[in-house]
Amino acid sequence: MKSFSLTASDTRGFSAPALVIGVAILAALFLFPSFVQSPYVLHMMILLFLSTIMGESWNIIGGYTGQYSVGHAAYFGAGAYGTLILLQKWEIAPWFGMWVGIAVALVLALVIGSICFRLRGPYFVLASIAVAEIVRLTVLNTPTVTNGAEGILLTDIPPFKIGATVITDFVSKVPFYYISLVLALLTIAVTWLVQHSKLGYCIQAIREDQDAAHSLGISLSFYKNVALAISATLTSLAGSFYAIYIKFIDPTTVLALDLSVQIVLIAIIGGIGTIYGPVVGSLVLVPLSEALRSNVIAQGLINSGIVREDSGIGIFLKEHLAHAHVLIYGILVVIVILFMPDGVLGFVKKMTKKSGTGD
Amino acid sequence: MTFNVLVQAIISGILVGGVYALIGIGLTIIFGVMRVINFAHGELMMVGMYMTYFLFTLAGIDPFVSIVITIPLMFIFGGILQKVFINRIIGTLPQNQILLTIGLGLIMSNSIMLAFTSDYKILTTSYSSASVSIAGISVSEPLTISFLITAVITAVLYWFLMKTDMGQAMRATSQDREAAQLMGINVQRMSILAFGLGASLAGTAGALISPTYYIFPQVGSAFTLKAFVIVVLGGMGSVIGATLGGIIIGVVESVGAVTISSDWKDVLVFTIFLLVLLVKPSGLMGKSRM
């Protein structure tokens, strides 16, 4: 898989131009809503940040520790359900409710870890799927607590106050934009910290060769569980955010296998085991999905004259391309696994190195 | 719950279990020979279902009869998939194999959805709801026929693996790929054979269940999960194990639905799955023995 080497971009110190670009991007992101008011564009950015959060969180246990969990929806759902159950049943504000979500996610992580970490490779994958399905079915079948198949509809978010001043009452998308941006930056920062810590060293050693790591005295279960705990916490935060932003959750939207697979795809397609891989994955998948769904691509092909509007292909594209986004995910995964094992990010890095402008 | 209901549940469970077994056998052969965990197995079954549907509605061929066409077609399809895609990742990280097959599964189910929409398709034959009453127990006609066909196919498969040269070559490859290669066995060809076989078994299972179930692009994913439970329960790579596993799971589901409730029967199945993984991951029949 990846060779464990330290390139210039992985070391602690940042080069000066990288730092300037980084600060410029951050500033642009924070100032963005002042210039762009369109709720639609803000919504797209929020989806981008959400996707980044989910991909980065998974990456810690999947990419860095090499334990491919295809059941991360369990933690996402824990956050979503924890937050909304408390809010709708006992009117506890989401910034407190989300801690309950995290607590539930951590308990799940501990249980899953103790059951599944002794299993290797593909068996771990299967076990993680089974546990996530058990969680989903349990939520589905305990309607007195979770509302079961009917799901939970969020009617009112309490305004966020500090003292007596109302900071926001969550009517526009702007507060959601900033919350998701901060969460995304948080997950990237945590990933960076993990990579440059002893924890990161140990989990990557586990990924490379579990037995060798063990013989070096690295406690396998301790480090795997810590990595999973961090991953679960961050994924749970993503779930809590999703719940108050989208305002409706049910077992099919926040606990399904489809969601777990999509979370994995973000990291794989972007570049597994790297800090910015999931960001790249989100940058590829989110706009692509929306462009397909809103028929921009089909319309573009027609407008540019490549396809005639009334031809068979034209009609087919207009009608159906909107539903093709999962198909594209599948195609991308196959391409990445076969030809770009380091993801789009790795591929781009290789290309830029080859053309002589590399680091 | 009366004795009658219990017996009814067991009988229904065994009959449905036959179909499950067929799916499981295909998956276990693929794993045994290639060590690939095929997450697209349910989608192969789904392709078989659509094939059966179109043969029935366009050419009027009865689903049980049309398997003579479906089996070779699916075999070729599986072989192509193996040669073009899966072959490139044999021997790489299992995680990558899983992701590749997940991707292929997504491509299959979504292409079918684009081509034929996600409308549910129902195949209605003259015997779709027919049953025979034996001692007060209702035995489903279509399920019984598919059970019998499954039994025949399993017997033929077993004979193939035990008594023919090619079958023995496949078993050798599954026991020890390198040794088999040293013995002059073309392991590449064995992989193509295994995947083709697995695909045709999955497709056949789809064909057999189509008179009683319904057909839509995402029907595969539920069956993929069940197939994994069956194969792990039976022992990865063991045909007998998959057969037993299929029937056991069929009965567990059916009896679970009447004793606990139909809500929780899937939880029961997954819990058994986890227990097997923890206590005896090599399953009932142990690993790598066909």
Place this chain on the structure above:
Amino acid sequence: MLKKIAVAATVLALAIPGAAQANKVKIGFINTITGAEAPIGENLTNGAMMAVEDLKKKGIDVDLVKEDDTGKPEKALSAFEKLATRDNVAGVVGPYTSACANAVASQADKYKVPQLVPAAAKEEITQKGYKYVFRLNAPADVYSSVMMDAILTLGKPQSIAYVYANTDFGISTVKTAQEYAKKLGIKEVANEKYQKGAPDFRSTLSKIKSLNPDLIFMVSYEVDAITLMRQSKEIGVTPKAFLGAGAGFTTAQFLAQKEISNLVFSSSQWTDDVNWPGAADFGKRYKAKFGKEPTYHAACAYEAMRIMAETAAAKGGDRDKTRDGLKSGSWKGIMGDVKFIDYEKFTNQNRHEMLVQQIQVGKYETVFPSKYATKKAIYPFAWK
């Protein structure tokens, strides 16, 4: 003289387009266009389109903005938000499914956009006191009560078993059925929820068979309805009546399964046997245009679209005025008398009477209430 006529004609000709322009109105339509419930959703789309055509003939030009919720509430929410903020519609008709309609209803007051629900059953939708949410069809409690009332005219059932999909629609409809059955003193012997898309109900059905209920009350969307009845026949479950509380039991596909659909009762918001103005004609026109009989969903969507568009056009597309117009108005059309009133726990709910159909000899026959019935119900049930 001719010159005067010419001048008058010119003036009129110039004035009328202006008047016609005042009757142009933008309406949003959220429906399940793709996804598992799409075959039923198709009826709603067709009904709405027929309404738009008929309205055009009356001089009302409807700019219909269609949105697909794929049956998912979160998509319905974002579709509604788009219609409210980006498209600036005067009002929204839809969504179709209970879950989606309920989600949108929770936001209608926030955006102050009038919403007219055509066919969703969940009671809660008009029980929250929302000012901008109106519902044309009868809610879930009527689905159940009308069928049981029909059976009571035929016999004295003692026991009932429930088999239903573990979905919003299934759960809310059965809840109301349980309340009504209790009132009537009918004993509940089984309550079996199944996962949508389960392949095998055989053991559940044999359990129910052994309990021998007089009535079996089912709530399923399309394919489950067919699978349930097929396996019921296989197992030999024979109650005195099968009660299919929409929606899968009212579709053409279900009807076509002649082996298993015969003599099943279903409750419906509309059949072409009623004497409401234009009803029979609507059924004929729909069949001529689309090649198959409409389900009740088509009639609901037609009438909902007509009411929303006429009201919005009369109020110049103003949302608040349209809402007031919906609250105060009354209509008579293919769904009978329509008036949105507050009663019992409901707000802005049309007190619509439902009908019961039974499939006889491969056709839907209206059997209850007797003022609309074309045939007598066949009771008790027997497999052919």
